[in-house]
Amino acid sequence: MTAFSRFTPLAQSLPATVPFVGPEAIERQRGLKVQARIGANESGFGPAPSVLARITEAAPEIWKYNDPENHALKTALASHLGIRSDNLVIGEGIDDLLGLIVRLVIEPGMPVVTSLGAYPTFNFHVSGFGGRLVTVPYRDDREDLDALLAATRREDAPLVYFANPDNPMGSWWDAEAIITFARALPETTLLILDEAYSETAPAGSIPPIGALIDRPNVIRTRTFSKAYGLAGARVGYGIGTAGTVQAFDKIRNHFGMPRLSTEAALAALQDQAYLEDVVLRIKTARERIAAIAAQNGLLALPSATNFVAVDTGRDGVFARAIVDGLMEHGVFIRMPGVSPLNRCIRVSTGVAADLDLFEQALPDVLRRFR
Amino acid sequence: MTAFSRFTPLAQSLPATVPFVGPEAIERQRGLKVQARIGANESGFGPAPSVLARITEAAPEIWKYNDPENHALKTALASHLGIRSDNLVIGEGIDDLLGLIVRLVIEPGMPVVTSLGAYPTFNFHVSGFGGRLVTVPYRDDREDLDALLAATRREDAPLVYFANPDNPMGSWWDAEAIITFARALPETTLLILDEAYSETAPAGSIPPIGALIDRPNVIRTRTFSKAYGLAGARVGYGIGTAGTVQAFDKIRNHFGMPRLSTEAALAALQDQAYLEDVVLRIKTARERIAAIAAQNGLLALPSATNFVAVDTGRDGVFARAIVDGLMEHGVFIRMPGVSPLNRCIRVSTGVAADLDLFEQALPDVLRRFR
Incomplete structure (x- = not known):
């Protein structure tokens, strides 16, 4: 694969890294289908x-x-x-x-x-x-x-x-x-x-x-x-x-x-009325994520955002296994990239159907890796 | 107006130039309303x-x-x-x-x-x-x-x-x-x-x-x-x-x-069928722009694009007067920026109604400046 020979030394020194791998790429690479898209801190509640x-x-x-x-x-x-x-x-x-x-x-x-x-x-x-x-x-x-x-x-x-x-x-x-x-x-x-x-x-x-x-x-x-x-x-x-x-x-x-x-x-x-309503729905969804975590012996951290970091109580390898395991159930989430943050998984708020899938899949995944 | 004091020397040396002034800015600055938007080589025929x-x-x-x-x-x-x-x-x-x-x-x-x-x-x-x-x-x-x-x-x-x-x-x-x-x-x-x-x-x-x-x-x-x-x-x-x-x-x-x-x-x-149709309409519009130019004693240059450069036969000052004069009639066109290209005006192809306005306004504008 031949590239132009005179890119700047800086450009040549850079890796072709991608800050985040998109869920579409994960679907293509692993042959899976995302059913609950709650990993990129998007808003599944959608716009007004x-x-x-x-x-x-x-x-x-x-x-x-x-x-x-x-x-x-x-x-x-x-x-x-x-x-x-x-x-x-x-x-x-x-x-x-x-x-x-x-x-x-x-x-x-x-x-x-x-x-x-x-x-x-x-x-x-x-x-x-x-x-x-x-x-x-x-x-x-x-x-x-x-x-x-x-x-x-x-x-x-x-x-x-x-x-x-x-x-x-x-x-x-x-x-x-x-x-x-x-x-x-x-x-x-x-x-x-x-x-x-x-x-x-x-x-x-x-x-x-x-x-x-x-x-x-x-x-x-x-x-x-x-x-x-x-x-x-x-x-x-x-x-x-x-x-x-x-x-x-x-x-x-x-x-x-x-x-x-x-x-x-x-x-x-x-449409600020819609925004206010979504913010309430986000709050409700955060509480539900925390409850699901607690049901599974995990600790949700307090959140001021549209996602919740959930402490798995173990390390990055364990958290990665949960992220990858959930994806097999069609549940797309992400996790922090470095220690000690990567003891957590990161779950975005979303509509009830998405959190239902998360709630169903999480115990199975944890059973497999604990 | 105070700016951060430590932008790079390169950033500090750059002017806050805008490659093109948008028609909206011209409207605001001159208190005019664009009626025929045929200046930015957009396609007034729209998408499919x-x-x-x-x-x-x-x-x-x-x-x-x-x-x-x-x-x-x-x-x-x-x-x-x-x-x-x-x-x-x-x-x-x-x-x-x-x-x-x-x-x-x-x-x-x-x-x-x-x-x-x-x-x-x-x-x-x-x-x-x-x-x-x-x-x-x-x-x-x-x-x-x-x-x-x-x-x-x-x-x-x-x-x-x-x-x-x-x-x-x-x-x-x-x-x-x-x-x-x-x-x-x-x-x-x-x-x-x-x-x-x-x-x-x-x-x-x-x-x-x-x-x-x-x-x-x-x-x-x-x-x-x-x-x-x-x-x-x-x-x-x-x-x-x-x-x-x-x-x-x-x-x-x-x-x-x-x-x-x-x-x-x-x-x-x-939708390649639509594209083919638009390309024909662009061709027809180019011919009409050339005809309007000829009616007014101006020479349209051959064009392979969705616009026509029209030689005014004079200099950049004259072409600028035409561009500004047409805008007073609600007709937005542009012109090349440097000599000798700027003896021309540049008219984008567009729907018949837009070219009608151009056809109506051009003789008035030329009469004023000739």
Whole structure:
């Protein structure tokens, strides 16, 4: 298999790694069929009916490029959040924005601080631009704010990543701790505060927008992929000072946003009643996952997200056996990638039928591997 | 407006330029309303009805991430083109793929060869990664293959861009000339052969897939944005050797493809009868644009694309006045950016009602500025 001979040394040095293997690939590789898709922290509750109606209504306009300035969506989000449009950048999911941020900040060899076992796609982008990952262990299944701060200072790191609520553990900090952390960072360190799961977080855990909006070294990222039920649409956004978010315009794919995705996000934002209902359904599903875990002698960790990390009480080999075993029953879940987090399995919330399958399959799988 | 203080020197050096200003921005800036959208080489004929049906059918699944391996679309395209799936990379439009290619090949200061006045978004990506643009003038309104080859050799350039058919001029070369050019390039130069307009090109102008498929230093890019009528979906693809296209997996946004866009592209590919019909309608519209030009004493250049470059017989100032003047009538068109190409205006093909507006407005605008 012959490749072009003159890719950059950096490109040649990179492995062809994929941050996550999709359930479709697992189906193809193992000859299995996913029946309960509760592994990728998508929302099986789906988007609002009003969103589906908007997609059908807008479909005939798909021959037009989307407005490259994303004016309508930025205006709607600004109004929703109580900020200005120029505090916002829109991207093709948070994944896209993470890549752009790394590109704006990191040159080969520069240190980037994150937690050991946090978001693999962020790490993928850091490696992709030649950054050097400096990882800090979780403490009590939470990202360790003190240690992240210390590592950032020690390394004089230009970039630090922190998710609140956290993925893959579902844990969280209260808003005061986050604000204190952000304010303690050197102004030469950019904080990515990933709030992909902000809609499902407990009261008091998400800093008010105003608390950090004046800090040029903070970008908060959010998405329509989780509680809004639009993972397949690829709509994320970043919140920061006007000066900081304007930097994205220098490098982003200006005509990258899909038109129907933008329409879907606009409709989703307008339907807050549906969102509230989904958040309740997510809460109910979390409780059910915890109950199923308990019935099987496993311990669900508290969760502020649309998934639950369940402590298997053993190690990563055991958790992997459960993940692979459940897949044989058509139940797709995932697990954290590194120790000691990988003693857990990670189960996304979903509709009752999906959790029924999980409930049925789990005892069989555990019996086999215990 | 305060920005983060430690963006990379490269990022800090870049202007916040936008490759193209969207018609929506023009509407907002000038307080005008676009009535005939024939400026961005979109397809006003729209996608097939079967595509719209598929979008509505697939919409309820939008809560799921798209398959990151793009297995279904790659399989369908491979079958359509008579190649293997591993000769293909899927991206969020050719624009996305261009950015990835530049990133894989270019380090700051490296020369990149293109034609003076060719695709601005490619130039945007080259500048964005610190590349040095080496431009070659058009000759007789065609990209100058001999001069491109000479510049590539002289500069020992790792990357050269060439579009066939060409945008913004609509001109083309025959397949033999393209193949000769590609084979004459050093193996240390990667050719981006942009075939965004391949569906509307005359017989004999597009090299057979087999003619270049074994060359690790050639990537051909194509899109569903033009004749397929799916610009707003953002689906492009690249064709190359398995080794070369595999490099994209090292850096691409694996979960970047929108689910409904993928479904739309699959449906569009299946409906070749619709595509054939649209290609005929594009041809008819090109002839009508040429006739309107002639009625007004302007000369339409021959076109192999879904737009027509019309020579105004004067300079860029005059052409700009026509573009701006037409917009006052609600007719959105564009024009090439540099001399001598900018003596032309560029009118996209579209439905009869759009061309009616163009026909009505053009004499008024010309009367004012002549």
